Amino acid sequence: MTYDVITTGRIGVGRCPLQTGVPPARVPAFGGFPGGSAPNVAVAAMPTPDEVESALAPGAVL
DSSP, X not given: OOOOOOOXXXXXXXXXXXXXXXXXXXXXXXXXXXXXXXXXXXXXXXXXXXXXXXXXXXXOOO
16 A cells, blocks of 8 residues: 655644634634645545554554
């Protein structure tokens, strides 16, 4: 199994409220989360842990 992915684009940090159901003016804290189209594509292309394990030699330890 081979994955070759090259992503280009902007990466940024999104400021998201850490509490839901509260108007923005009353949110006590915001968190910074990396985002942007290039990181999202790269993460979506990553194999799942099961795919990685099945690609390893039998008996290999992660």
